[in-house]
Amino acid sequence: VAELVQPPRLTNADLREVASTGGGDVKLNYSNLSPDLIAPPAPALPLKPLQLLQEWEGTVTEVKDESFVCDLVDITAGHSIPEEIAELPIDEISEDDRDLLRPGALFRWTIGYYEAGGVRRKTSQVQFRRLPMWRPQDLKKSEEWADKMAKFLAATGS
Amino acid sequence: LLPPLADEIEVSLFGPGYGEAVAVHLGSGDWLLVDSCLNDDRQPAALAYLKSMGIDPGQAVKLLVASHWHDDHVKGIADVFAASTSATFSCAWAMTQKEFLQIAHQYQASDNSVAGSRTTELVKIINLLEGRPPIKWTGADKVLLASSGRTPYQITSLSPSDLRAQLFLKEIAKLVPVPKETRRAAVDISPNHVASALWVSALGEDILLGSDLEEVADPNCGWSAIVSSTGRPAGKAGVFKVAHHGSLTGHNDDVWSKMLTAQPVAILTPFNKSGGLPRTADVQRILEKTPRGYATARPTSKAAVKRDKAVERMVDSVAISFQRAQPKCGHIQLRKRPGVDATWRVSLDGNACELKQLA
Numbered sequence: 001v002a003e004l005v006q007p008p009r010l011t012n013a014d015l016r017e018v019a020s021t022g023g024g025d026v027k028l029n030y031s032n033l034s035p036d037l038i039a040p041p042a043p044a045l046p047l048k049p050l051q052l053l054q055e056w057e058g059t060v061t062e063v064k065d066e067s068f069v070c071d072l073v074d075i076t077a078g079h080s081i082p083e084e085i086a087e088l089p090i091d092e093i094s095e096d097d098r099d100l101l102r103p104g105a106l107f108r109w110t111i112g113y114y115e116a117g118g119v120r121r122k123t124s125q126v127q128f129r130r131l132p133m134w135r136p137q138d139l140k141k142s143e144e145w146a147d148k149m150a151k152f153l154a155a156t157g158s
Numbered sequence: 159l160l161p162p163l164a165d166e167i168e169v170s171l172f173g174p175g176y177g178e179a180v181a182v183h184l185g186s187g188d189w190l191l192v193d194s195c196l197n198d199d200r201q202p203a204a205l206a207y208l209k210s211m212g213i214d215p216g217q218a219v220k221l222l223v224a225s226h227w228h229d230d231h232v233k234g235i236a237d238v239f240a241a242s243t244s245a246t247f248s249c250a251w252a253m254t255q256k257e258f259l260q261i262a263h264q265y266q267a268s269d270n271s272v273a274g275s276r277t278t279e280l281v282k283i284i285n286l287l288e289g290r291p292p293i294k295w296t297g298a299d300k301v302l303l304a305s306s307g308r309t310p311y312q313i314t315s316l317s318p319s320d321l322r323a324q325l326f327l328k329e330i331a332k333l334v335p336v337p338k339e340t341r342r343a344a345v346d347i348s349p350n351h352v353a354s355a356l357w358v359s360a361l362g363e364d365i366l367l368g369s370d371l372e373e374v375a376d377p378n379c380g381w382s383a384i385v386s387s388t389g390r391p392a393g394k395a396g397v398f399k400v401a402h403h404g405s406l407t408g409h410n411d412d413v414w415s416k417m418l419t420a421q422p423v424a425i426l427t428p429f430n431k432s433g434g435l436p437r438t439a440d441v442q443r444i445l446e447k448t449p450r451g452y453a454t455a456r457p458t459s460k461a462a463v464k465r466d467k468a469v470e471r472m473v474d475s476v477a478i479s480f481q482r483a484q485p486k487c488g489h490i491q492l493r494k495r496p497g498v499d500a501t502w503r504v505s506l507d508g509n510a511c512e513l514k515q516l517a
Contacts, residue, residue: 053466053468053469054465054466054469059343061431067478069431071483072483074463081196081200081233082483083463083482083483084462084463084480084481084482084483085176085430085431085479085480085481085482085483086473086477086478086479086480086481087477087478087479087480088476088477088478089476089478092476100340102342103342104342104343104344105342105343106342106343111468111469111472111473122468122472124472124475124476130340131340131341131342132340132341133337133338133339133340133341134264134335134336134337134338134339134340134341135337136337138264139264139335139336139337141263142260142263142264143256143260145259145260145263146256146257146259146260146262146263147256147260149254149259149284150254150255150256150259152287152288153254153284153287153293154254156287156292156293157251157254157292157293157294157295158292158293158294158295
């Protein structure tokens with residue numbers, strides 16, 4: 001039984017890496033496979049670095065026409081406060097994630113090595129986090145807390 | 159480190175390039191703290207400073223002011239308030255209204271980031287207020303704290319105006335999450351409508367702490383409103399914590415001519431984001447007003463931390479810009495014994511430097 005072959009879901013960063021290294025034999029050739037053996041691209045399974053060199057958590061602070069500004073927390077170093085600021089091109093974000101790009105959005109930026117076709121390549125991946133939605137009951141809870149505290153502060157403050 | 163003498167006034171400004179905290183010795187061991195940032199040990203800078211001099215913040219800190227809620231001014235402020243057990247907390251009235259509190263609670267309750275949310279600090283403080291002295295709201299020409307003891311002092315807020323407070327509530331309404339909206343982290347909104355500028359009178363000296371107050375087109379708001387107010391304290395300040403990191407939008411000529419002495423000591427914290435502040439033109443403008451300018455951080459300290467060469471090469475190829483948000487923290491200490499010292503004594507520590515080095 002033939003196993004379905006999952007074509008890699010290359011990001012723009014991967015394509016640029018391939019271009020910068022001249023590509024070589026890192027490209028996989030699917031042209032000789034029957035179309036029904038090729039599975040559709042996996043929607044949420046980007047390439048995972050086999051060797052992670054660096055990981056940041058980013059928070060988008062400003063969105064420009066072709067880039068975005070973000071605060072970065074160095075996860076690799078075990079930090080918990082943003083110590084670096086970057087401006088990254090929107091091209092770094094996969095098409096699937098672009099609807100998530102807005103101030104306050106959270107993402108992971110990883111740099112590492114992975115292997116494809118037996119060749120080790122360096123990769124940079126920006127992956128936005130699909131956080132849960134705000135639920136009505138959460139918002140209600142906040143409203144009740146705010147109402148109680150605002151009344152307390154109004155009664156005691158001056 | 160030795161604490162100031164009972165009759166010695168001190169103004170200390172801390173800033174790591176992205177962040178700001180002020181500590182003022184009002185005399186007789188009483189302290190005012192304004193805002194909070196973290197030092198190189200990731201501790202609230204002003205709190206660590208007091209402790210390093212053997213000062214108990216629980217006894218010494220009489221007033222803690224959150225001049226506004228921007229991220230670079232509130233890091234660690236809840237820890238400062240927790241340690242300052244006898245202090246009164248002060249912030250703009252608008253920051254205690256239901257609309258803002260609701261947003262603060264929503265963002266902190268649903269925050270999933272490693273860094274945590276800036277609104278978490280405010281929610282923590284509100285939860286600590288029970289059993290503490292009543293909150294004092296800042297506003298135009300409002301006395302926040304006064305002492306008529308052996309070393310009398312008075313702290314007066316000069317802003318925000320009621321009009322600005324209403325504008326703030328209108329602006330933050332845009333941040334209110336709605337059901338089924340994807341959660342996100344809270345972000346700063348600009349312009350900042352509720353920055354609280356403060357006037358400190360102690361031991362016969364006047365100090366103007368400009369917060370991040372910006373000038374706006376409306377003469378009834380911002381610095382124009384303060385300058386033209388007949389209710390603000392009389393006198394001219396010899397120390398100016400320059401507003402909004404020295405930016406042009408924080409500048410008003412009349413502040414320099416009507417509210418400050420000739421050639422005052424001007425101190426500021428840089429802002430290592432969005433192109434950075436102060437810009438060269440800002441530095442030159444301030445130095446034209448006074449040669450005694452100081453900053454808590456140098457621009458050269460923006461260089462990112464050293465990493466694996468492969469990581470650095472990839473960052474260079476991907477990022478349009480990449481810099482350190484929080485370089486080494488700097489500390490400007492000003493001390494003066496009225497009647498003994500003719501001028502302010504200036505000590506620079508850590509990353510602090512003369513302002514002319516930023517030109």
